[in-house]
Amino acid sequence: MEQDHTTAQPAKNETGRDHCSQCLKSQTLCICSEIHPIATRIHVLILQHPQEPDKKLGSARLAHLSLPNSTLKIGLSWRNLEAALGRKAVPAQWAVLYLGSGFGRKEHAVAPSLQFVSKKGLPLEPPIPANQITGIVVLDGTWSQAKALWWRNPWLLKLRRAILTPGERSLYRELRKEPRRECLSTIESVAEALVALGETNETSLELKKLFAKLLDRERQRKSQRRPGH
DSSP states (O other): OOOOOSOOOEEEOTTSOEEETTTOSBTTTOOGGGOOOOOOSSEEEEEEOTTOOOTTTOOHHHHHHHOSSEEEEESSOOSSHHHHHTSOOOGGGEEEEOSSOOTTOOTTOSBTTEEEEOTTSOBOSSOOOGGGOOEEEEEESOHHHHHHHHHHOGGGGGSEEEEEOOSSOOTTGGGSOOSSTTOOOHHHHHHHHHHHTTOOHHHHHHHHHHHHHHHHHHHHHHHHHSTTO
16 A cells, blocks of 8 residues: 555545545544654555454554555455555564563663564564664454464464563553453554664654544544433
C-alpha cells in the first residue's frame, strides 16, 4: 500500500455516514490534519487481519499514514516476507513482534522495552545489535486474530523474534479492555519498538501524541452524548 498524504476527503460507508477516505474514520474522529510524516531508518510492515473489528479506534492506519517508510497489508496469509512487503528483503534482518508475554523481562534487552528471543522464548546470547534490524513486522487485530495471522504465515518463523516489555499501560485505558496487561495498540507497539531499535525519542512521542488525540476525540464524543450535554 503506497503512502498518500493528500488532503483527506469524506466518503460514504455502507451506513451512509461520512467517513474520511484516508484514515477511514468518521469525520468526528478524523485527525488527518494532525498527521505529519516521520522519517525512520526501519521499515514497518503492518499485517492487518481483514476482520479486525475496531474500525473506530484502531490505530494501524494512523501509524502507516504517519510513517512514509511503512507498508500496510490487509489479509490472512502471504507466501513470504517479500510477497507481503512487495520488494526484496532479507528475513534475518527483520523482526516480528512476538505474541509471547515479555512483561518484566529486561535482562539481555536491546533497550528497556524490547528483547530478542529464541523460538523457545529464551533470551538470545549474545543479543542482536539493533543496527542489524532493517524492518519490523507488526500483527494487527484482536488477540485471537493476531495468533491466526501468526500461524497462517509460517515464514514469520524465519524472522527474528522480539518481545515488547511496555513501561506503562496502553493509552486506551477505559476505552478498550485489553486481554492482557502488557497489550498495547498497534501504533504504541510500533512507537516502542522503533525507539528500542535506535529511532529518536521524538518518533515515539509523535506517534503516541497522535494516538492520544484520537482517543481524546472519542472521549469528547462520549461525554457530549451523555444526558445533560
